[in-house]
Amino acid sequence: MHISALTYCFLLMQALEILTGCYILVQVCIRNFC
Secondary structure, rough: OOOOOOHHHHHHHHHHHHHHHHHHHHHHHHHHHH
């Protein structure tokens, strides 16, 4: 299966966005409850 560079970059950006969102969520939870 061949994945084009553009598709690969797009998926990478999506993954980074999700990870960043999770990280921010965790930071907020720690700040509020700890």
